[in-house]
Amino acid sequence: xxxxxxxxxxxxxxxxxxxxxxxxxxxxxxxxxxxxxxxxxxxxxxxxxxxxxxxxxxxxxxxxxxxxxxxxxxxxxxxxxxxxxxxxxxxxxxxxxxxxxxxxxxxxxxxxxxxxxxxxxxxxxxxxxxxxxxxxxxxxxxxxxxxxxxxxxxxxxxxxxxxxxxxxxxxxxxxxxxxxxxxxxxxxxxxxxxxxxxxxxxxxxxxxxxxxxxxxxxxxxxxxxxxxxxxxxxxxxxxxxxxxxxxxxxxxxxxxxxxxxxxxxxxxxxxxxxxxxxxxxxxxxxxxxxxxxxxxxxxxxxxxxxxxxxxxxxxxxxxxxxxxxxxxxxxxxxxxxxxxxxxxxxxxxxxxxxxxxxxxxxxxxxxxxxxxxxxxxxxxxxxxxxxxxxxxxxxxxxxxxxxxxxxxxxxxxxxxxxxxxxxxx
Numbered sequence: 001x002x003x004x005x006x007x008x009x010x011x012x013x014x015x016x017x018x019x020x021x022x023x024x025x026x027x028x029x030x031x032x033x034x035x036x037x038x039x040x041x042x043x044x045x046x047x048x049x050x051x052x053x054x055x056x057x058x059x060x061x062x063x064x065x066x067x068x069x070x071x072x073x074x075x076x077x078x079x080x081x082x083x084x085x086x087x088x089x090x091x092x093x094x095x096x097x098x099x100x101x102x103x104x105x106x107x108x109x110x111x112x113x114x115x116x117x118x119x120x121x122x123x124x125x126x127x128x129x130x131x132x133x134x135x136x137x138x139x140x141x142x143x144x145x146x147x148x149x150x151x152x153x154x155x156x157x158x159x160x161x162x163x164x165x166x167x168x169x170x171x172x173x174x175x176x177x178x179x180x181x182x183x184x185x186x187x188x189x190x191x192x193x194x195x196x197x198x199x200x201x202x203x204x205x206x207x208x209x210x211x212x213x214x215x216x217x218x219x220x221x222x223x224x225x226x227x228x229x230x231x232x233x234x235x236x237x238x239x240x241x242x243x244x245x246x247x248x249x250x251x252x253x254x255x256x257x258x259x260x261x262x263x264x265x266x267x268x269x270x271x272x273x274x275x276x277x278x279x280x281x282x283x284x285x286x287x288x289x290x291x292x293x294x295x296x297x298x299x300x301x302x303x304x305x306x307x308x309x310x311x312x313x314x315x316x317x318x319x320x321x322x323x324x325x326x327x328x329x330x331x332x333x334x335x336x337x338x339x340x341x342x343x344x345x346x347x348x349x350x351x352x353x354x355x356x357x358x359x360x361x362x363x364x365x366x367x368x369x370x371x372x373x374x375x376x377x378x379x380x381x382x383x384x385x386x387x388x389x390x391x392x393x394x395x396x397x398x399x400x401x402x403x404x405x406x407x408x409x410x411x412x413x414x415x416x417x418x419x420x421x422x423x424x425x
């Protein structure tokens with residue numbers, strides 16, 4: 001404590017000889033004021049402090065306007081409310097100084113007269129600025145407010161009171177941060193669910209803006225499993241990591257499944273590499289890069305379908321692109337994957353010149369043998385090789401590669417079913 005402790009005899013016998021009361025560990029009001037006092041001591045200072053409350057309030061308002069740029073930038077109505085808060089703080093100090101055995105008023109009591117909107121617009125740092133200014137004003141006026149010889153006591157009382165108010169402010173804002181964090185987590189979960197469903201409207205954009213999503217640049221989605229149960233602390237740590245990795249980030253925790261939206265103008269592929277260790281064992285699927293928030297649902301659906309289908313490809317890399325899992329996604333009933341294979345592979349081959357579709361079918365049916373395909377088509381093997389190279393140019397998949405020939409085989413099967421009308425629209 002800042003006050004000076006009175007000296008006490010060192011033993012019970014010494015205390016008896018000195019006529020001192022036994023020490024109970026409880027400090028009296030006089031102890032807290034800095035030394036032993038009689039009932040009349042300090043009465044003059046308390047009267048002066050009480051009568052000078054108006055002077056202190058006026059001086060505080062002048063100092064706020066002179067020293068604090070954020071206060072000058074407030075609208076007139078908010079400045080008036082801040083003045084009311086400062087006055088409440090000074091009155092609370094005067095009340096406590098008259099009877100320091102009572103607990104000091106906390107920040108909640110001091111802000112009680114102000115509207116709730118003000119407490120949301122003034123940060124903890126601003127609140128501490130207010131406390132600091134009030135302390136400095138009272139210390140400056142201590143010479144005039146305190147009775148002769150009691151200036152130091154008044155200053156120490158101000159410091160003790162301001163310390164209690166500062167601790168109270170920290171506690172209030174910490175509780176508010178916890179509540180706000182819990183609310184943000186619920187809002188984030190709702191936003192992620194809406195994006196996955198494709199329900200992108202003005203209300204969703206407003207919620208995303210409240211969560212800090214700027215909407216600039218591209219967007220992609222990661223889907224994977226969590227590294228064990230995610231309690232509140234680990235979920236908060238994960239959210240911090242995603243926000244450090246990308247300009248925009250949303251985290252959806254759906255049981256043991258994680259869905260992470262990343263956005264911004266930076267390198268999102270690099271952000272994926274940074275976040276990869278945050279996922280648990282098993283596949284991590286990256287949805288396609290999209291340029292608009294409305295398309296983020298497409299990236300999310302592709303990533304989630306890929307996560308469901310990834311076990312079918314045991315050699316899949318980690319992370320794996322959702323578009324590299326098109327055949328497996330077809331097997332789990334992903335209509336988007338079927339349409340993608342038809343549009344990007346079957347339809348271009350069917351529309352091309354040079355019997356590319358027929359050559360690809362013969363090559364795949366012949367066990368991927370150039371010579372066997374050539375005999376089936378009655379052409380030279382070099383002709384088959386040339387046509388397969390054209391297939392690569394048209395579709396982007398190489399029939400001579402084992403994995404990519406599997407993709408083309410699936411595209412050929414899906415395309416034939418679509419042409420026969422055997423697939424749902």
